[in-house]
Amino acid sequence: MNRNQQPKIKVCGLTQLNQIHELISMETDFLGFIFYEKSPRYVLDRLSLEEILKIGHPGKTGVFVNDGIEKITDITEKAGLKLIQLHGDESEDFLIELKQKLQPDVTLIKVIRIGNNDDETREKIKCTLNSYRSLVNYFLFDTDGKAFGGTGKQFDWTLLNEFKIPLPYFLSGGISEENIENICLLNQQPFAIDINSKFELKPGDKDLEKIKKFISKESQRDDLTKN
Numbered sequence: 293m294n295r296n297q298q299p300k301i302k303v304c305g306l307t308q309l310n311q312i313h314e315l316i317s318m319e320t321d322f323l324g325f326i327f328y329e330k331s332p333r334y335v336l337d338r339l340s341l342e343e344i345l346k347i348g349h350p351g352k353t354g355v356f357v358n359d360g361i362e363k364i365t366d367i368t369e370k371a372g373l374k375l376i377q378l379h380g381d382e383s384e385d386f387l388i389e390l391k392q393k394l395q396p397d398v399t400l401i402k403v404i405r406i407g408n409n410d411d412e413t414r415e416k417i418k419c420t421l422n423s424y425r426s427l428v429n430y431f432l433f434d435t436d437g438k439a440f441g442g443t444g445k446q447f448d449w450t451l452l453n454e455f456k457i458p459l460p461y462f463l464s465g466g467i468s469e470e471n472i473e474n475i476c477l478l479n480q481q482p483f484a485i486d487i488n489s490k491f492e493l494k495p496g497d498k499d500l501e502k503i504k505k506f507i508s509k510e511s512q513r514d515d516l517t518k519n
């Protein structure tokens with residue numbers, strides 16, 4: 293199994309320690325913890341900050357939606373987060389201030405939520421890519437819906453082919469074993485794939501067998517590409 297050439301895997305919405313340890317043994321690259329209280333995957337309903345701190349993994353990612361700087365920096369420190377995913381409408385000024393308050397080794401991901409395939413969406417993507425490219429390490433494209441995230445819905449990936457994406461990016465939004473086949477249609481391959489609700493028994497309770505099969509299939513895809 294060689295996973296060097298293919299997108300990395302992020303599993304988001306984790307709430308159970310036994311599942312987290314299994315995912316680490318499967319070499320999952322990023323573990324996503326949701327600190328948005330309105331999410332059915334709100335991690336602090338199930339795990340304490342001390343428990344998250346004890347998880348030794350370089351891809352511990354905290355997902356925040358329109359939170360204040362103090363809350364984000366406090367949780368980042370107490371939970372030992374390595375990446376922060378900003379999933380709301382955080383402004384550029386907010387990001388500048390946040391970066392000043394965080395340890396320099398914390399990685400930032402700016403989410404771009406994509407709605408309809410129309411000119412308004414194109415403008416939003418273009419503006420966000422331009423304005424945030426020097427402020428963050430990665431972009432993450434997700435589907436815009438009634439909820440901020442975890443919608444289980446896919447956006448029109450072909451929209452991404454209209455842009456030169458200036459940073460490595462995470463592809464997200466309703467990714468499943470079926471639609472991942474279409475990743476080959478993307479001109480610029482994602483740095484990572486973010487999976488969530490399509491791999492759950494119920495919100496926050498992951499289907500580990502399904503994830504294992506997905507990871508193994510992705511690895512085979514890479515091996516086949518090289519043969």
Ligand SMILES: O=C(O)c1ccccc1NCC(=O)[C@H](O)[C@H](O)COP(=O)(O)O
Nearest residue numbers: 304331440441442443444465466488489
């Ligand atoms: O998953 C949530 O409940 C959630 C709520 C609010 C903001 C973000 C949230 N999830 C963040 C993620 O990175 C998800 O993996 C992403 O939204 C894709 O989820 P899905 O469409 O279910 O695959």
